[in-house]
Amino acid sequence: MKVRLEGGRLLDPRSGELFEANVAYDDVTGLIVAVGNDLGEADEVVTLNGELVLPGxxxxxxxxxxxxxxxxxxxxxxxxxxxxxxxxxxxxxxxxxxxxxxxxxxxxxxxxxxxxxxxxxxxxxxxxxxxxxxxxxxxxxxxxxxxxxxxxxxxxxxxxxxxxxxxxxxxxxxxxxxxxxxxxxxxxxxxxxxxxxxxxx
CATH class of the missing domain: 3.20.20.140 (Metal-dependent hydrolases)
Structure with a gap:
């Protein structure tokens, strides 16, 4: 199942800066499948309000x-x-x-x-x-x-x-x-x- 997180903030490891982007991941494998703004359809959409999206x-x-x-x-x-x-x-x-x-x-x-x-x-x-x-x-x-x-x-x-x-x-x-x-x-x-x-x- 594809899940899309919208409106979160990510950390750029190179610059150390936070930026806003959407993240799509596979709920079965836990793998991130896409990062960006237009990620297409998803089985579930979770709306964030600027919360940080970080790796474990x-x-x-x-x-x-x-x-x-x-x-x-x-x-x-x-x-x-x-x-x-x-x-x-x-x-x-x-x-x-x-x-x-x-x-x-x-x-x-x-x-x-x-x-x-x-x-x-x-x-x-x-x-x-x-x-x-x-x-x-x-x-x-x-x-x-x-x-x-x-x-x-x-x-x-x-x-x-x-x-x-x-x-x-x-x-x-x-x-x-x-x-x-x-x-x-x-x-x-x-x-x-x-x-x-x-x-x-």
Whole structure:
């Protein structure tokens, strides 16, 4: 079914300017089929009053709390809330119970997210087993299962040097935040700073 949005404002990514135009899209595929003023017939016409027509937003740091903390949030409710706010893709952090440190957990999150039929979910897996900061996870297996990046979500870890070596060799997306954390089992301080290798979906 062809739907035409009339009287909306679009953002020109080149100039950064807003301009008024109509947008036609296929309601089955969700694909935009035309942008302009005279777009011909449509099965449904939605009249806008200067509202912005934007592509779906992407959130690279969400906490869906599922599995394990579903009293706070479930995968389904989190993805529904994301879609209601205009977010079509979200990357969820691994601070679940159990933590997202195994390929089976990654696959489960993706499958249940697909079943929810709301925003698309992209799991970020743990850097270390159980987010405990010691043993590194199997980066390659997690990536093969569908993890889009690695993070211990704000927790420090004692295997920084080993992790850096493995990351340099394989280059999976690696999320880091700006903070300094004193390691309980180490006399030295680990500093994490943003890098161009932040997660991307």
């Amino acid at each position: 937003f992407v959130d690279l740091h969400v906490h869906l709390r599922d599995p394990g903390f579903t009293a706070k949030e479930t995968l389904a409710t989190g993805l529904q809330a994301a879609a209601a706010g205009g977010f079509t893709q979200v990357a969820c952090m691994p601070n679940t119970n159990p933590p997202t440190d195994q390929p089976a957990i990654v696959r489960d999150i993706i499958a249940r997210g697909r079943d929810a039929k709301k925003a698309d979910v992209h799991p970020i897996a743990c850097i270390t087993v159980g987010q405990a900061g010691n043993e590194l996870t199997d980066f390659e297996a997690l990536k093969a299962a569908g993890a889009v990046a690695l993070s211990d979500d704000g927790k420090g870890f004692s295997t920084v040097r080993e992790c850096s070596k493995r990351w340099s060799a394989r280059r999976p997306p690696f999320c880091r935040w700006s903070f300094t954390q004193r390691m309980r089992r180490s006399p030295w301080t680990v500093s994490f700073t943003p890098t161009p290798q932040s997660a991307s979906v």
